[in-house]
Structure formats: C-alpha cells, structure tokens
Amino acid sequence: MENLIDIKGVTHAYKTKAGPFPVLRDLNIAIPQHSFCAVVGPSGCGKSTLTRLIAGLMFPDQGEVWLHGELVKSPRKTVGMAFQNPVLLEWRTILQNVILPLEIVAPSMPKAQKEARAKELLALVGLEGFENKRPSELSGGMRQRASLCRALVHKPDIIILDEPFGALDAFTREDLWQTMHQLRAKEPFTALLITHDLRESVYLGDQVVVLSGRPATTQYVMQVDVPGPRPLEMLYEPETVERLAVLRREIQIAQGRAVA
Amino acid sequence: MENLIDIKGVTHAYKTKAGPFPVLRDLNIAIPQHSFCAVVGPSGCGKSTLTRLIAGLMFPDQGEVWLHGELVKSPRKTVGMAFQNPVLLEWRTILQNVILPLEIVAPSMPKAQKEARAKELLALVGLEGFENKRPSELSGGMRQRASLCRALVHKPDIIILDEPFGALDAFTREDLWQTMHQLRAKEPFTALLITHDLRESVYLGDQVVVLSGRPATTQYVMQVDVPGPRPLEMLYEPETVERLAVLRREIQIAQGRAVA
Amino acid sequence: MIDWKKILIPVSAIVILLLLWELLVWVMGWPDYKMASPSDLWPAFLRYQELFWLYGWQTLWRTVVGLGVAVVFGTLLGMIMGLSKVMNDALYPLLVGFNAIPKATVVPVIALMFVGQHDFNTILMAFMISFFPIAVSVAIGLSTLEPEYRDILRSLGASRMTVFWKIALPKTLPEFFGALKVAVTLAFIGTNLVEIITPHGRGLGHLFQSAQTNSDFPLMFAVLLALAALGIVLYYAVVALEYIFAGWAVRTAH
Amino acid sequence: MIDWKKILIPVSAIVILLLLWELLVWVMGWPDYKMASPSDLWPAFLRYQELFWLYGWQTLWRTVVGLGVAVVFGTLLGMIMGLSKVMNDALYPLLVGFNAIPKATVVPVIALMFVGQHDFNTILMAFMISFFPIAVSVAIGLSTLEPEYRDILRSLGASRMTVFWKIALPKTLPEFFGALKVAVTLAFIGTNLVEIITPHGRGLGHLFQSAQTNSDFPLMFAVLLALAALGIVLYYAVVALEYIFAGWAVRTAH
Amino acid sequence: QTSVPFTLDWRFEGPAAPYFLAIDNGYFEAEGLDVEISPGQGSLDAIPKVATGAFPIGFADMASVIKFIDQNPDAPVTAIMMMYDVPAFAVVGRRSLGVETPADLEGRVLGAPPPDGAWAQFPVFAAEQGLDMDAITVEPVGFPTREPMLAEGQVAAVTGFSFTSSLSTMRLGVPEDDIVVMLMADYGVDLYGNAIIVNTDWAAENPELVTGFLRAVAQGVRDAAADPEAGVAAIAARNPALDSELEVARLNMALRDNILTDWVMENGIGGIDEERFASSLEQIAMTYEFTNEPDASRYFTSEYLPTDGSLMME
C-alpha cells in the first residue's frame, strides 16, 4: 500500500538572532491512504512545525516531505487544516466560514453547490440550523465543529489537525471524538492529528507516533489495530488501558523524566 | 463530625431585563472539614454561581450558606480562590503575585515572613527558582501552579477551585492533580472543586456531587472512599472505571441525554 | 426596539449642562462679551439660521472629502507599514514628528503653496490632520494578525492579495473604525482651522470670524455650539457606519 | 545591547526626506516665501539658537504641566465613567462634542475669561485638548476588567479602593500609556496654539509668529522643524515612561 | 505707585515704542503709575478686556470700539485719546501691475482677507472714489498669503495696514518704488484710527491717574519720534525675536502717516475733530447696521486729556 504522506529524514532549524534553533531532527513518519495518524510529544518539541512542513507553508532544511507521490514544494489545494483556536472569521456566518476554502480552491463552483456541500457537512457534525449564526453565538465545541467542516469542505486528500480539541471540556471533547469517527465513516480521509491527550490519540489514531523532546525525532510508533467507528467504551477496555500505560512511559522518556 | 461548609436549600436567580433567571434550586451540599468535594454538572448550570455564593460575593435568594458554623453574610478572609484563567497580575513577579492575599489579609505581617511563606509554597509545587519571573514567562501549567499557591498562601479554611485545570493539556493536568494531593498531605484544607473532567473529580474528590441542568439542584452524590495521596494508577483500576461509568450516566441524565 | 434610556440619559446630561451654564452666567452677572448664556444664543442662531445651514454644509462636505482622502491614504500607508517591519521603523518617527507639528502653523504654509485653492487647501488640511490615526491602526491591525488565520488560506495556495482581502482587511475593520472615530473629529478641526486662520469667506469658521469682527458675542458662542453639535453628528455617523460594516465586532463586544 | 538598526533606519529615513525636500525646492526653483529648503533653515536656526532653546523650554514645560493636569483629571473622569454605566452614557456625548469644538476658537474665549494669566491659559488649553483620550482609555480599561480579577481580592474582604489600587489601576496602565502617547502630542499642539493665537511673547509659537511678522520664511520653517523635533522627543519620552512603568505589557507584546 | 495693566491691540511691534519709552524713561513712574504692558490679539480682544475691568486701560481701533459699544451699550468702556489720527487702512498696489490710483483697481484683482480691518472700510473708500465694485475682482485671501500673492503678481493690490502690507511686500523682494500705498484717509475716508480706551468705572474713580497716563504717553510719542531706534530697542528688550531694522521702518511709517499728521502737529495729539468724527460715523453706517442710535459722545470723550499743553508735539 502506497503511503499518502511520507516524511523522510526531515531536519529543520529556525533561523533566530542567536543562531539556528534546531526543532526537528531526522524525523520519519509514513501515513497510508485513509489512515489516521496521531502525534504526541512534549510541549514545544516541534509538532506545529511539522504540520507547517506538510502543508507546504515551510520547507525542511534537510530531508523530504512527499504527498501523494509528489515532493512538496509549495502549498497544495488538497490540504485542510484545523487548529486549537478555531480561527473562524467573525464577520462571516458559520456557513460562509465553511465555504471559505471553496472560494479559493474552486472559485468557479456555483454558489448553490458550495452551500449545499457546506450544509451537508454541517448537518453531519450536528450544526444543522446554525448555518446563519455568527461564530461568537456558538459555544466553543460548536465552533470547533464548524472549523472541522471548513477543513473538510473541499474534500482534501489530507487533513491536518493541530490540537483541535485542546481547549474543550472533557464531555465536549468526547463528543467530537465520536464525530470524527462518523466523518471518517462517511467520507474517508487521511489525517494527521497533533494532540496532548493520550486517550484521544489511542481512540482516534490508527497509529500513534511519539516524538522525542526538541529537536524532535520519531521515538516510538504504536499501531492501534481497532477497525472502523470505535465505541467510546473502548477507552475503558483493558487493552486500551495497557496501551495508555505504554504511551505514558514513552512520553515520560521523551520529557526526560524517565529513562528508556 | 461538623461540616465546614453547609449549603442548605439554596435557591438563586439572576435579575435580568427579561425577568428573573433561575440558576440554583434547592441545592444542598455538605462538606466536612479537610475533605475535598468535586462538583460536576452540565455547562452553564450554575456552578460558578455556587462558588460566588460560598465566597460571600453574592447572597442566595433563599436558603443559607454556612461556613465554619457561621452564616455567610460578607466575604471572609478565610477563603482562597483559583479559576480556569489563572488571573495572575502581569506587573508583579510570581512571588509578588502569590503574596497578594497576605497584603490584604495580614497587612502587618513583615515582608520577609510573607515571602518566606510564599517561597515555601512555590517550592512545594515545583516553582523553585521562578520566584522573580513574570507570569508571561511561565507555561500555562506553571501559571496555574502559581495561582494555586496564591489561593493557599494565607492558609484559608476553604479553597474554592473553579475549573482550575480546564485549560491545561492532559499531561500537565495529571501532574497538577498529583500536586494537589501533595499539598493536601502537607497542609490539610477543605476544598470545593468545580470540574468538567470526571476522571479529575474521582481522582481528587472525597465526594463527587453531580448537579442537574439549570436550575441546578443536587442530582447525585458519590462518596469516593480512597484514602490520602492517591497514586495515578488509581485511574486505571476497575473500581474507578466503574465509578466513571456511573458518573457518566448521571451526567447524561443531567444533560437530558438519558433518562433516570 | 429603541432603548429609550440610551437616548434619554445623554440628552438630559446636555440639558443639565445648558441649565448650569445659564445659571452660572446669571448668578455671576457676566455680560455677553465675557460669556454669553444659552438663552442669548437662540436668537443669534435664529437670526443667522440660513447662514448656519449654508456654512455648516460647506464645513461638512470639506470635512467629509478630506476624511475620505485620509481613509484611502491612511489605509495604504498602514498597509505598507503593517506588512513591512523596515518601513514601519523608518516611517513611524517621521509620522510622529509630522503629527506633532501644530497644524495652526501649517495652515499658512499650505495657503502659500496652493494660493487661492481654498477648497483644496481646506480638504488638504482635513486630510493631513486625520490620516495618522488611520495609518497607525491599520498598521497595528495587520501586524498583529494571528498566523493561523493566514495559514488557513495560504495552505490552500491562496495569494497574498487574497489573504489580504479575505482576512486581513476585514479583520482590521474594528481597529479601523476605532481610529476613524478619532480621525473624523480631527478632520473636522482641520477644516475649521483653515476657515479661521486663512479666512476665505466660507464655512462655520468664517461665521465665527465674522461674529468676532462685529463683536457679536452671542453669535460667537452660538457658532461654538453649532460646531460641537456638528462634531457630535459626524462622530455618531461614524458609529453608525461602524455598526453597518463592522457590526459583528460591535455586537461581539457586548 | 543597543540595536543599531532600530536607530539607523529612522535616522536615514529622516535624512532621505530632507534630501528630497532640498531637491524638490531646488528643481522647482521655489522662492523662500513659498517653500524654504533645509539648507536655508540651518542659518536661521543658528542665528536664533538661543531663542530656540529658551522658547523651546517654555513650550516644553507648559506642555508637560498641562499634560500632568490632563492625566489627573482624565484619570478621575475615566474612573467615574468606567465605574458607572449611567455616567458613561451621560458624559460621553458631551465629551465628544467638547472634543469636536476646534480649539482655535476656544483660545480667544479662554483668553477673555482669564485675562493676562498667560501661563495658566496655555496650560489650561494643553489640558483641555489632551484629557479626552486619557479619560476614554481609563474608562474602557476599567469597564473591561475581567470579574475574576476583582473576585480574587473581593473574596478576601478587600475594599473597592484596594481592588482599584492593586488591580484595576495597574491593569489599565497599558491602555493609559497608549492614550498618553496621543495626549502628549495633543497637549503640545494646544500649547503652541495658544502661543500663536494669543501672543504673550513666549514659546516656539511666538517665535513662529515673529518670523511671520518679519516675513522671515526660513525661520518659520526652522520653527516648524523644531516643533516636529520637540514633538518626537515628547512622544518618545512617553514611550520611555511606558517602558518603565508598564514595561511588563510592552515586553509581553513582543 | 498705582499698578495699571495696559493692553495693546497687537503684538510688541515698532508702533508700540511710545509706551515702552514711557516706561523706560520714567514718565509713568513720575505720574505715580506702575504700568505693565500686555500684547493683544486684535482690537476685539483688547476691548472686552478693558470692558470687563481686567485691564483699566487699553489700545484699540476706533471703528471696533464703536461697534462694540453699539452691540453692548452698557459696557463701561470708551475712547479717551486718539493715537492714530489717520488710520493705517490702505490699499497697497504695485505700479508694475498697473495700479497707481484707486481707479486702476477696476478691471484688476484685489486681494482681501475677509476679517481684515482695512477691507471692512473698502466700501467707503470705493464709494468716495466712485469705484464700480462690480468691476473689481475681489479675491478672498488669508492673512499669511496676502503679501506673497501680491509679490507673485497673482493680485494687483491688497487691502491692509499701510505699515504692514507695504513692508512685508518689500521683504518679499518687491522694489520699494514699485509699491504704491494708498492710505484710505487720503481718499475721502474720514475714519479715525486707534485710540487709548479706558474702563469708565475705573476712570471715574481715578481721573488724575488717567490724565497722568495720557500725559506720559504723549511724552513717549515725542521720544519715539526723536529717536525711533531707541524706541525699537526698548521693545527688543522685551521681544528678542524682533527684527529691529524692520520695526524701525514700521515705526517711522506709523509716525509719519498715522500719528504725527498735519492736524496733530497743529492741534496736539489725542483729540478729535467733532465734524470729522460725525462724518466717520456716517461712513461706518454704510457698512454696518447700528443696533442703537449712534451717539458720538458715548464713543469718545476728551475729558481726561491733559490741558497743560503736554499734548503738543513740537
């Protein structure tokens, strides 16, 4: 099976006044098509940097990022992004916010068609009836749902999620985890999810990648071979509890609080 | 055993332009001395309102709030508070931030004594060496630690915690849970913790109170009889998993998503 | 659904002020040439009513045109400064210095440069005095745009221009209108400054000058009040515009 | 550790501006009374050097005193408006109207009210023109204080005054200094306005007037430049104060 | 010594020399007066200052005094000593632009600042000279641009004070012999110029002081005429930004054209000619609508003028 995303030996440093600041070192990640990859790692280790490299917003000092068998040299229309901050545009309604990527990617698509597509997604995440509200009229969880719809509206090959659930409360977060599974079942996509929450990584990911502390390199990769829409109960199964214990230990190693 | 906090049949409504807006209805909570009470409940059900009533910042329409055998009629110096937003004062160093309550409660205490007390607490939560930093120079978790020290510095009888860990990432949160247990072991205090995280409520609370949807009333009370500094492993024990399942169901009832 | 309190409170505040003023003049027994009282102003206003409307209109349109130019120029300048750190460092002190020059001293210089072009001079002054806050606010708005907003569109291959139009510009609208509220008052002051310092027989500033020449003190004070009223109208016109074009920001703030 | 770029860029921008100006005058062949060129200004400045220093100092201290009064009054007014919604609704339109009256027209009125009190009048004008932004910013700062900040202290039984001094006031300092940067320029303009309009033989405004009377155009332009320079100095003095007293906010913003 | 603040109508310029000389040479002191001189911002600033009693004595344009008293009949102010027997109101033109006589203004452009005192009298001037106002193109100009416009030839003539507009135009490089100064007084305008004014309440209580003040001023005028340079030096001591050379020229022009006129040399300084004054009131009525019946005695009184011959200028 061909990998949709292939990160090969990527090394990157930020140029600062005090000299180069290494952030990623010889990083390797491979994500097959329609698979979901969760990435965990200590704060500030370079996770967001990784997402910017994949999105083609920056280019690595060494190594290569391949998408769909092509070397990434510029931003690509086939990427969707969502962040911890939902960054919805307050002057647009929810519907108009979701349509935004279509305005860039498919400017010639008829407006009705754009709206139909957006409404379909909004309905899927339970935002039916909120199309004409302003972002500030929605709760944090609802805003994040809208932000997910925006990341998906142009049917991207890859969606990149940088801690999209980080600021939500525990109940809302679990709700959205389930929504993610529903979305995948409906429209398969390839995803890279950055998270701080181990339970989230195990519940959503087909593989969980643990990054080491800065400069980040691939420290540990765990496969989670549980098929299709997973029930929330999975989180309380002994197998999961064990997986979490393993990941917890790896993270402590990454944070330098335990030795391998 | 006498209850340190006794909330007896409290009913409260906000006065709004559109008429009274009932928030609490016939609420009863009793918290014994040196015990830890965790309160969970749906968003906007009135949890923060409850904390303001206990702190004496507001007074209930009906019912009574008793602290230490006295009816609450005004703010009391024996309360410490911490919120989701650490609300540290950016123009003060961490040390000066922690000292703040002492400046109000014990203005005549010598400065050196105040600082010694603050430093002791900061060391306890692992902030040794950060005394002279500004809040913005610390990470979110470190700021929240400082905020806890501020809530404790004047040795209050009661500390009120309104989702203090809500905005932190999962690792940091678990770290702070452990810190809470260490603090309690060192200096016993009575606490009321508002949270959205069921695992948090079970790990920290001696009792967990589930509030119903607005207007909030006591829907369910669970005793968690696990003594003193609890290990993090407790979270993965079958007993805890079972407790969580019960609470989850009660919350769904409170949210109106399941029937009793 | 009009909120009557919102209107009643300021109106009664104005009425109370006028009453206090009347009372003060009456108690102190001040003659007109020291301080006219509100009751003297009304006759003065009635007598010259037509002139008030005519001159008020002249002052108004010059202010609005000057402000319009300031908006265009200030936005462009703000874009340059907001998008380039070097240009910002280079231009900011110049703008501060330019802004600090009392415009009363610039009026004669302009009058000398563009002799006889009264409308042009007036508009130029209204423009010069008011573009600064607009430029600064647009620059700040652009330079503080969170990178995520940009990334959302850039990751789709959108051009810089698209990002600017779709995100940066609308996002700075609240700051822009905040500055516009300051700028409109400044432009108004600029217009009047020219009308008073290099009198060319038009505008409320001229009416003030004429009143002074004829020692007609009630008229002088009436013009002052008319200026204040026109200033309030201009200010709240901008508030209304803000409500229309950046209403989302106003409503969110509530 | 001085960042030379931070100084070099604005200085070279100023030099470039002066060169362009010189060139423009030279190419257009404008006479002095139309537009003096920078090379003419230096002799004018040298000849009146002592007066520049003396008058500059007079302008400076009046501006600073006026600004000081504005700070005290503006802060008090801002407190009243920030802590009471009704007062805010009542006073805001009055302040807008007052602010919109061109101060050039107020100068003669003040001169009549407080005859001969030149220093007082000048300071009064510097004050009147500059307190508005301070009041508005303090009011906004106070009314947008998050309730948690208050609760932290109130739950300990702290008085309103304590909350104000310990939290509300320092928390509004960044907004306050933002407004002070605007106010200092305004106060400076106010001082000069009085010096120009009511001649009392003091300050740079007087030197400008004398130059005008003498038809000494290079001197007029030299005064304009001196005003710009003094304005820049005042502005950056406030920036320095901001760095000292609200440095935490400045540093956080980086 | 009685403290007497004295307000001028304008800044400290050459024509103010007599007052400063009266201080420096001790004439005020000899009369028991301690005089402090303040600059003003036009007659319309000086008159209310005196009317409110803030300054007991001041200096202002007669036409403005008349209008002020007409608007505020109860104001305790009146003129007591005529300083400028001939007002400085003038039309200043340029020979090279074809202006030499009033009639030349027809068909040409006249620059006039709307609030200018000289412009206010222009209709009288035009009427007396039989000019067709419609044939003159009037360009409203600002004060600061008036002379530069004349120097650039954008207007052929301007209205203004003789000693201001002509000297400024010269300063801008126009040769002296190209400049034509038409004093309106020479062309049928009977108006008086500036006068010493007094707060009548104060004057009624201190008649001797007032008379002493006027005596000292007359002495100052004599000294200024005798040595204009010394007069300007007295001002320069108070206003270091002064251009002394220019101010001496200004003072000389004022002395020659406005103060030491033939009538003054004959009758002494300070008084008025009743007939001419009446005529001047009629001329004011041509451009200004009186709200009350004009009353000459209300505007000027000679009762405080010294009668000991000290007003004679020879």
Ligand SMILES: Nc1ncnc2c1ncn2[C@@H]1O[C@H](COP(=O)(O)OP(=O)(O)OP(=O)(O)O)[C@@H](O)[C@H]1O
């Ligand atoms: N533009 C930049 N220039 C210099 N250093 C940067 C830049 N962006 C990020 N860094 C630094 O690089 C490191 C990695 O940043 P990055 O945002 O990728 O981390 P992260 O893993 O996403 O952190 P977090 O867990 O806080 O989201 C951090 O130490 C950060 O301070």
Ligand SMILES: Nc1ncnc2c1ncn2[C@@H]1O[C@H](COP(=O)(O)OP(=O)(O)OP(=O)(O)O)[C@@H](O)[C@H]1O
């Ligand atoms: N001052 C007030 N006036 C009117 N209504 C208020 C006021 N404060 C809070 N409310 C309303 O009362 C309800 C309860 O508020 P409260 O903040 O106590 O809820 P909460 O349980 O803490 O919510 P959250 O989970 O969001 O923290 C909410 O619906 C809120 O909108």
Ligand SMILES: [Mg+2]
């Ligand atoms: Mg990140």
Ligand SMILES: [Mg+2]
């Ligand atoms: Mg709450």
